[in-house]
Amino acid sequence: MRVPLLITLGAAVEAAPLVAALVVRRPQHGARFWILAWTGVMVGCDILSYWTAFHGMHNAWISYAATAAGALVLWGLSYWQAGVTERLTLRVAAFLFLAVWVVLTVAFDDLSLPSRASAPMGNTVCLLAAAYTLLARSIRSREDLLRQDWFWVSAGLAFYFGLWSAMDLMRGLLFNRNFALWPSLDAVGYAANILPWLAIARGVTCRTET
Numbered sequence: 279m280r281v282p283l284l285i286t287l288g289a290a291v292e293a294a295p296l297v298a299a300l301v302v303r304r305p306q307h308g309a310r311f312w313i314l315a316w317t318g319v320m321v322g323c324d325i326l327s328y329w330t331a332f333h334g335m336h337n338a339w340i341s342y343a344a345t346a347a348g349a350l351v352l353w354g355l356s357y358w359q360a361g362v363t364e365r366l367t368l369r370v371a372a373f374l375f376l377a378v379w380v381v382l383t384v385a386f387d388d389l390s391l392p393s394r395a396s397a398p399m400g401n402t403v404c405l406l407a408a409a410y411t412l413l414a415r416s417i418r419s420r421e422d423l424l425r426q427d428w429f430w431v432s433a434g435l436a437f438y439f440g441l442w443s444a445m446d447l448m449r450g451l452l453f454n455r456n457f458a459l460w461p462s463l464d465a466v467g468y469a470a471n472i473l474p475w476l477a478i479a480r481g482v483t484c485r486t487e488t
Contacts, residue, residue, distance in 0.1 A: 297479070341393060352403070405440050
């Protein structure tokens with residue numbers, strides 16, 4: 279099975295934060311550790327998707343695992359919250375996220391098809407968490423934002439989950455109507471997917487975790 283170049287590039291760039299972490303050779307603690315763990319899951323899902331596609335195997339179920347990994351994002355972002363209440367809220371939300379994911383997957387989704395319930399939920403929740411972190415920290419910060427790891431990573435995450443939330447909406451509108459447009463839609467999505475991962479990689483290279 280031949281994969282379009284834009285989709286290949288858009289998927290390959292997801293390894294950028296891991297490569298950046300190896301290059302700078304700095305300890306990655308707290309939020310960075312969990313975001314990098316999520317990145318590793320996403321890269322693993324991509325590799326598994328390519329391998330199964332190459333062997334002509336059914337692989338729609340892999341995207342469900344990628345959605346569940348959103349709990350790692352919520353847990354990671356909790357380290358960047360200014361208050362105890364916000365931090366605890368996101369950590370509780372990480373567990374609730376997994377519970378709701380299971381319910382939606384079992385009740386509304388079909389593992390042989392792209393998700394119509396659990397994936398949109400996951401993208402929306404992570405988008406809100408990333409956007410809140412970016413806004414709340416930016417308002418309180420008195421330092422150069424472009425030097426802050428939380429700025430680049432939360433901005434990249436907000437971009438990423440906002441992009442795929444929009445993709446979920448467009449896929450929903452096309453579902454059972456015009457599957458011929460899906461490859462083109464995916465190509466556009468993966469082309470735009472390059473930017474958020476580069477932003478996350480930039481955050482990983484920041485000197486200090488503030």
